[in-house]
Each structure stands twice: as structure tokens, then as C-alpha cells.
Amino acid sequence: MNRETQHHHHHKAPDYNRAFAIGVALNIIFVVVEVSYGVIANSLALLTDAGHNLSDVMGLLLAWGATYLAGKQPSLRRTYGYSRATILASMFSGLLLLAAVAIISWEAVNRFFEPVQPAGQTIMIVAGIGVIINSVTAWFFVSGKDDDLNIRGAYLHMAADALVSFGVVISGLVIWKFGLDWFDPLSSLLISAVILWSTWGLLRDSLNLAIDAVPRGLDPEKIRNWLCAQPGVGGIHDLHIWPMSTTDTALTVHLLMCKPPTDDGFLHGLAGQLQAQFGIAHATFQIERGDEDVTCRQSQNCAN
Numbered sequence: 001m002n003r004e005t006q007h008h009h010h011h012k013a014p015d016y017n018r019a020f021a022i023g024v025a026l027n028i029i030f031v032v033v034e035v036s037y038g039v040i041a042n043s044l045a046l047l048t049d050a051g052h053n054l055s056d057v058m059g060l061l062l063a064w065g066a067t068y069l070a071g072k073q074p075s076l077r078r079t080y081g082y083s084r085a086t087i088l089a090s091m092f093s094g095l096l097l098l099a100a101v102a103i104i105s106w107e108a109v110n111r112f113f114e115p116v117q118p119a120g121q122t123i124m125i126v127a128g129i130g131v132i133i134n135s136v137t138a139w140f141f142v143s144g145k146d147d148d149l150n151i152r153g154a155y156l157h158m159a160a161d162a163l164v165s166f167g168v169v170i171s172g173l174v175i176w177k178f179g180l181d182w183f184d185p186l187s188s189l190l191i192s193a194v195i196l197w198s199t200w201g202l203l204r205d206s207l208n209l210a211i212d213a214v215p216r217g218l219d220p221e222k223i224r225n226w227l228c229a230q231p232g233v234g235g236i237h238d239l240h241i242w243p244m245s246t247t248d249t250a251l252t253v254h255l256l257m258c259k260p261p262t263d264d265g266f267l268h269g270l271a272g273q274l275q276a277q278f279g280i281a282h283a284t285f286q287i288e289r290g291d292e293d294v295t296c297r298q299s300q301n302c303a304n
Helices: 017-040 044-070 085-113 120-140 149-178 183-210 220-228 265-278 292-298
Strands: 002-006 233-243 249-257 282-288
Touching: 017 044, 017 120, 017 149, 044 085, 044 120, 044 149, 044 183, 085 149, 085 183, 120 149, 149 183, 220 233, 220 249, 220 265, 265 282
Parallel strands: 249 282
Antiparallel strands: 002 282, 233 249
């Protein structure tokens, strides 16, 4: 006898529309300012930071669009809705940053062989404005950075930018006070290293989610043992745990039970406990009645 219950919930994502709108607007304005003064001051560090900020605008737009799609209701053709767009946005955001690192590094190396005289004071002032703008924008997303990889991507973009802009301020100070023009391309390489370091974790996690790996923070062995320990469960097989989005996780499993429940109360309770203890809100169970003696003996160790 097979019994199956399935729990589908469509969770509305927290509203970050205002944060995205303000963040995009502030960064677009700053990119224009930074490019203008980067050309005037002959500063690769400013132009580099402007390019990075432009990629972050694209990253914010990607995350914003994915958040909007995640809020759309499922349909007959898209039974899970558009929640997976948040995973794709995180992955593309990471790839975009890697491309920015490659371009920045190439330009910095070329600048070592073709040095120019940058204006240190201008670099300091413009980059200082960037520290403020990027810090404020990062603060908009700090509340969701631990719960949503998509929002974490937006936060990391802006937090890294604040640190990068601060590094450019230091570069401007060194050039202004000590006349070390080579410090401008050196700071660009350091900026690239910071971007790469901050991006690696985001890209790794988003790629794992894209191929349906168990989300970080969930221990599949712990979940398996917990299921095995439930009353009447003699064994399990075909346990699958995968992300539906950067915030929602799904689970399917076959439960071997020597005495299957007579109603759905057991299954509903099991789904509720999975959500409370592991944050898994989309659980599907199939109950199988095998050989009663074998299944009941297996209940001692939940053998597969």
C-alpha cells in the first residue's frame, strides 16, 4: 500500500523593492561621477572602481528582478513558480564579478608599463563619497543576508564596494603625500583580490544550488537519522533534498512502515516538524508497506 502526501507552499519573499530602487539609483549616479573624475584625474583606481560599481548595478538589477519573479504565483505550467530565478541571479552575479576581476587585473598590469600621473586629492574625495554610498546601500540588505543567498549577493556586492572604495581613498592618500604613482595600479590589483575573495563563496554556493545540491546549513545525514527515528518508520529510501530558491527547500522520501498510519495526521505532523527543525517547507512523503517482519526488524537501525 502506498500513501502519499505533499505540502506545497508559496512563500512571499520579504519586500526589498525600496532598497533595490535606492541602491540602484545611488550607484548609477556615483558611477557617472566616478568615471568623470577618473578621466580628469587620470586614475585607473577610480575607473576600476567605477567599472566594479557598474557591475554591481547590474548585480542589483539581477537580484531585484529575481526577487520580483520569486513573488509570482505558481501556474499550471510552472508549478514551483519562478522562485529558482533567485538561484540563477546569484550565479550570474558571481560570474559578472569574476569577469570584472579579469578586466580590472588586465588594465592594472598594463598601467604598470604605461604609468600616468594621477591626482591623489581628487581620488580621495570621490572614493570617499563611494564609501558612504556603498555602506548605506549595503545596510539596506543586512537584515536578509543570512537567510537569502540572492540578498546576500546584493549585500556582499555593496559591502565589498565600501571596502574597495576605502582602499582607493588610501591609494589617493599615498599618491598625494608620497608621489608613488605606481600605487594606483597596485591598488587596482588589490581591489581585484578583494572582489575575488568576496565573490568566491557566493559563486560556489549558487552553483551548488543550481545543480540541486543540498543547501548549505542542512545536514542530510542528520535529516535521514531524524526521519528514521520517527515512530513506526522501519527504513527510508530515495531521500532527496534540493533548493527551490535561495530561501525555500524541498524534500521527498519513501518511508517503509510496518504499520502505516490510518490517517494523514502523522504525515502532516512530520511535515510541520521538518519545517520547524530544518526549515524545509515543501515535503513529500510516500509510505510503503513491505514485508511486515523485515520492516519491523529494520526499525531498530533504519537500514536502507
